[in-house]
Structures are given as structure tokens and as C-alpha cells.
Amino acid sequence: MSFLVERPPEQYDRAAFSGFNTSSTFNLGNARAMMWMSQLAYETHVPATIDAVSKLLQLSEVRVLSKPAKSSLPMTDTRGVIVRKGDATIVAFAGTDPLHLLNWVSDFTLGRPQAAVHEGFHDAAAAVWNDVRDALAASVKAGSPIFITGHSLGAAIAVVTADLARRELQIGNAQIYLFGCPRVGRADFVAPYNITFGATTYRLVHGADIVPTVPPPLLGFHHVGGYLGCASGAKFGATPPALGSDEPMAEAGLGEQLRGLFVGFSQNARRDTLGALTVALPPGIGDHLPDRYCAALTPAQ
Template sequence: MSFLVELPLSEYNRNAFADFNKASGNFDPDVARAMMWMSQLAYETHVPQTITAVSGFWTLSNVKLLMQPAKSTLPVSDTRGVIAQRDGATIVAFAGTDPLILKNWVSDFYLGRPKGDVHQGFKDAAAAVWDDVRTALIAASGAGSPIFITGHSLGAALAVVTADRARSEPAIARPQVYLYGCPRVCRVDAAAAYNATLGPTTYRLVHGNDIVPTVPPPQLGFQHVGRYLACGPGAKFVASQLAPNSNSDEPLPTTGGFAGLTQQLENLVVGFSPSRRMDMIGRLSQLLLPGIGDHLPDRYYDALP
């Protein structure tokens, strides 16, 4: 995994779960902060000692690492994540995308017209760990444990696919889903079916000019799910600005054909993506194209008040 998404143990927020409320039934900024930090932790599956140490000061229990080879049309070799419990809640967090290959798979979304109701690359990647996730979700539901599914970037797409698959299992309770920098995952009909049941408790956060939520383009028949919340580059998310329903397909100009592509490309290359990380990696990341810099996980957890 790229150094751009790895984080030294000293940089982890020890208070990420300080105000976590497992009983919160609607969007909760404190839960959003905790879920984004869990999404960050999912990037560390190749450094188990970091996960062990962070789990200690977040008081996570029953921590299980997800690491399985993935046969996907996307340029990913495996699916990774973390399952854990906190205060009786069950959390499934998926790792996301290596920013150094991000431009490759963003480009892939413009090639051809993918088949199926859900992007096959995402389905294949999520399927690699489904057995372990399903077992955990059934156990949580049987115990009356609240369920949270989360992820950043590709991990957010895997969270959508997993939540969608789980809703067809009568033994699994409805989860809350927190998404950060999520691409479009479902075609229009599949998105409508998802939103009919999980839309109210799926929260889709987009920071600045993050390029990933603009793909695949709606001109290929894809549509976002969940309730949309955005903030500007380097700004903070404001809970009161959360969309009241799940019918938003932002961010992307809604003009016909590929007219919106010009604006997307401008957002990708024009401007500056500020970082609050003061180490060398944080400073270097500000040299990235803003559409990629705004996508990095540190931009998201810094944007959560």
C-alpha cells in the first residue's frame, strides 16, 4: 500500500471514539469521525502491530483482519479491511485505493459500458471477503449489536456492495453505512432499490474536488446512493448540510453527453489541496493534483469536526 495512505502510529487520533454513540440512529458527526478513522485503520492490514496498538487505545475488541486475493476487473490484487467491536457495536471497515494507481482505475471507468446492475469490479472485490463479513454480520444481528459498515475510496464502494448484499439476508439487521470519497457503484435501478431500504442510513461524504465520486460517469448509467454531504477543500463538514434524502447524484455537472467531463478535468488539475499533516508526507501530498489530493484519507478525517 502507498505511503500516502499509511499513517505512523503517533499520528492516530487517540480520541477518535471519545464521543462514539452506537445508539445514534441518524447521521452523527461523532460517529462519522470514528468511522473515517476506522477506514484509515483498514489501510494498515499489512502492519498488524499498528492495528493492535490502535485497537488498544480505541478499546476495540474481537478484531479480525480481512485479507483475501481478489479476482477483479479493477487493478487491485486483494481485498482488505477490519472487523471489530466497540461498546457492543460491530464495525466493518474496508481499505481503499492506492493513490499512486488512482489515475489508472479512474481512467478505466471511462472505457466501455460495464455490465450488470452493480459494477462487476466492485462486486468481485467485495465477494473475496463476503464469507467472513457475512458470519460477523449474522452474529451481530443475533446479538442485537448495531452494525456500521464503512470505507474510503474503493473501500467505500465495497461498503456499498456489502450493505446491498446484506439486505437480501433476512438474518442481518439494517446497518448504518458511512462512505468517504465513494465512486458510483450501482446502475439507476439498483441504486433506487438500495436507496429504498438503506438510503436513509447511508451517508456519503465528499471532500473538496475529490475526483473519485465523479466516476463512473452517470452517462454510463450509474448513480450514487445515500445522503450526500460535501465540504470545500480544507473546510469542515457541517451536519446540517446533509441532504434530507438520497436522490442526489452529485458531484458532477448534469449536462447531457460528456459535456461535464471538461469541468471534471479542470477540478482534477486546477487549484490546491491543503493538508494539515505537517510531516514530510503531508507536505509532499500538497504537490498532488487537487482532485487526487482532496481524495486522500487525511483530508477526510481532518474535515470532520
């Protein structure tokens, strides 16, 4: 991963779980906690950061997911973390390296034409499914609340993982928080998924983030769950996500959309030197960065 998605332990929000409530449906406190877990998933190759943040946020039974992935997408492995916070089990997946985002956006439009779910997303989830399945099965046996989350590609992996849990473990009670998630599957995937998890899948999109606009509906792909957006540099509102929305839509074809990435600037949320460099990124890329989502979920001072 690159500096665009990594953060040192001292930049993690000590109050990330201050509003976390396992008995609640959608709330911004849970969304905030899940976004920081999605951020932590990017640090799986830095054990010292995982250890420090786990202590800072009082996480327990921390397990790192890192397995080679055979995928049609330009990726080498699937990464994430499984943690316990209180009595809850949280599975979080790492996503896209923004330095390669143009390649990702192009490849998000590809896959098996007749498959219900995008081939690349399915293969990435399958790489770590055995480990995740064991953790989820243990959580069901213990009666633990389950949260599944991820940012970017990690959000797509979270969706496929939730569906695998539905089909193989008959899990029907979990909360899924998605940040900057692409469209994962076609109607024959989305319909049964939404019957089980539609009301507890919360899909958040910040600003002009380009990733949630692909693959396009004209290829038969659709979003799952409920949609909640916010303007670039703004805060997410507390209104529950709107169910059944396929937003956001691309306003142009893929080629024009990619060219449009280079128009304008993205508001920076980080205060360190490396973070300041990202101000030059165009909105479609900059608004997709995990630090923008963390900032959009941090209460105003």
C-alpha cells in the same frame, strides 16, 4: 499501499470515538469514528499498527480482512478490518492507492454494460464476503448495532457489502458511512438499496475529490444514500446528508477532467515530512486522501 494512505499509530486521534453514539442516526461524531476506521483499514499489512491502534481506541475482537480479488479493476486483494467497539460491530474497507488514482478513475468507468452493479466493486466485495457474512450474522444474533464504512474503493465495497447483507441475511438496520465513494450501480441496484438503507447511508465528499464523480450518470450509474459535501480544507457541517442527490457531478468529460487534475494545489492536513509532500498534489487527488477526510471531521480547536 503507499505512504499517501498509511499513518503511524501516534498520528491516530485518541478522541476518534469521543462522539460515537450507536443509538443515533447521522452525526459528526459517528462520521469521525468511521473515517478513522476507514483509515485503519489501510494498515492491514502492518500488524504492529493494527495492534497499537486497537489498544489506543479500545477496540476488541479485531479481525483483519485480506483476500485475493478477481476484479476488472487494477487490484490484487480486498483489505479491511472487522472490530467491536462497545456493543457495536464495525466493518471497514480499505480503498484506492492514490499513486494509481488516474488508472482507477479511468477503470471506474468500465464494467459489464448491463450489470446492475459495477463488476469491479462486486468482485472486490465478494472476495471477503464469507468472513464478513459470518461476522454480521453473529451481530444480528447478538442484537449488536452494525456500522459499515470505507474510503474510496473501500466505500464502494461497503455499499455492495451492505446490499449483500440486505439480500442474503435480510439485514435492514445498519449505518453506512462512505467517504469519497464512486457511483456503485445503476437504477435497478440503487432503488432497492435505497428502500432499505437510503436513510442510513451517509456519503461524504471533501473538496474537489474526483472519485465521487465517476462512473458518470451518462453511463447509467447513480449514487446511493444521502450526500454531504464540504469545501477543500474546510470542516463538514452537522446538517444531515441530503437524500436522493447524485452530486457531485463532473464539470467536463473524462479526458478534460483528468487533465484538470493537474491544475492547482491541495491543502495539506498532515504535519509530518511525508504528509508535507502531498501539498503538491492537485485538488482532485489531494482532496481525496484519507487524511483530508479525517481533518475535515476533526472539531476545530
